[in-house]
Amino acid sequence: MYLVKTWVSTTAQVLIYPTIVENRVNVSVKKNSDDIQTMNVTVMDENGRTVLQQQKINFQSHQISLPHLSFGVYIILIEYGANSYEQKIIVSR
Numbered sequence: 001m002y003l004v005k006t007w008v009s010t011t012a013q014v015l016i017y018p019t020i021v022e023n024r025v026n027v028s029v030k031k032n033s034d035d036i037q038t039m040n041v042t043v044m045d046e047n048g049r050t051v052l053q054q055q056k057i058n059f060q061s062h063q064i065s066l067p068h069l070s071f072g073v074y075i076i077l078i079e080y081g082a083n084s085y086e087q088k089i090i091v092s093r
Helices: none
Strands: 005-009 011-018 024-029 037-045 050-058 061-065 072-080 082-090
Touching: 011 072, 011 082, 024 037, 024 072, 037 061, 050 061
Parallel strands: none
Antiparallel strands: 005 011, 011 024, 024 061, 037 050, 037 072, 072 082
């Protein structure tokens, strides 16, 4: 069973799933406004070090491959326009 965490604002809804990850995590942003087309995704370890960064990726849906990350807790930061959202995930092999 996978947990899905949803964040809702007046401009967008962010879905990051699953929260317990083996190799891939999905990021989906459902927008209500046509002015924002891309998002930046940053994955950080528990100490705040950036381990992966992808910029200007498809706003609607994106799959992030994480095979190089070792077991542990990571934070995914989603930034688009003036908005940001972060969520913890667990990498489990």
